[in-house]
Amino acid sequence: DADVTQTPRNRITKTGKRIMLECSQTKGHDRMYWYRQDPGLGLRLIYYSFDVKDINKGEISDGYSVSRQAQAKFSLSLESAIPNQTALYFCATGGGSTDTQYFGPGTRLTVL
Amino acid sequence: DQQVKQNSPSLSVQEGRISILNCDYTNSMFDYFLWYKKYPAEGPTFLISISSIKDKNEDGRFTVFLNKSAKHLSLHIVPSQPGDSAVYFCAASPAGGTSYGKLTFGQGTILTVHP
Numbered sequence: 001d002a003d004v005t006q007t008p009r010n011r012i013t014k015t016g017k018r019i020m021l022e023c024s025q026t027k028g029h030d031r032m033y034w035y036r037q038d039p040g041l042g043l044r045l046i047y048y049s050f051d052v053k054d055i056n057k058g059e060i061s062d063g064y065s066v067s068r069q070a071q072a073k074f075s076l077s078l079e080s081a082i083p084n085q086t087a088l089y090f091c092a093t094g095g096g097s098t099d100t101q102y103f104g105p106g107t108r109l110t111v112l
Numbered sequence: 113d114q115q116v117k118q119n120s121p122s123l124s125v126q127e128g129r130i131s132i133l134n135c136d137y138t139n140s141m142f143d144y145f146l147w148y149k150k151y152p153a154e155g156p157t158f159l160i161s162i163s164s165i166k167d168k169n170e171d172g173r174f175t176v177f178l179n180k181s182a183k184h185l186s187l188h189i190v191p192s193q194p195g196d197s198a199v200y201f202c203a204a205s206p207a208g209g210t211s212y213g214k215l216t217f218g219q220g221t222i223l224t225v226h227p
Contacts, residue, residue: 004155041219042201043203043215043217044217045214045216058214090155099144100146100158100161101158103157104155105153105155
């Protein structure tokens, strides 16, 4: 079984809709992250969390919110989706004293 | 402001030859560097990393070189194999503490290894 899972894997939605992307991990890591990937821009950090009570904005948090429901679960919400939020979204985890992160398989989101 | 840059969008190499992927950074606070590999429809996979106290780190066919004065790092793959064909991202992180895992990624380089 995968250590970091994301649901759904693909989602098509309409402008203005609220959507939630979910991430679960079995690695026992404290730190969790949400990134988006756009062509030519690499991965950019949206939000990150060092533990259940700690949430931090990343580079591009506008239009997004997150919830850390448990150590193993970190969800990303788009309150009112817009077309330029069409992208690949990745969840990642990290633990211990290393900066290495472990990524989920990604969610392809299309906002029409 | 792109703090981590991979200026080559793509690289094509013959099987068995060396692949060299390059990455430049501008933030002198970065002190830990990583390379990730990404296949289509999968998440990035950690490949190799290097701390700023080193100038070279080797793991099998993969070697990362760091030139701090030039703010440049490179990934060498020797020998290259068709299965290495993927997108390669370099990433950088400042010193630890509350900055753990605040990775800044480059744009990626598409490596194609031809049989």
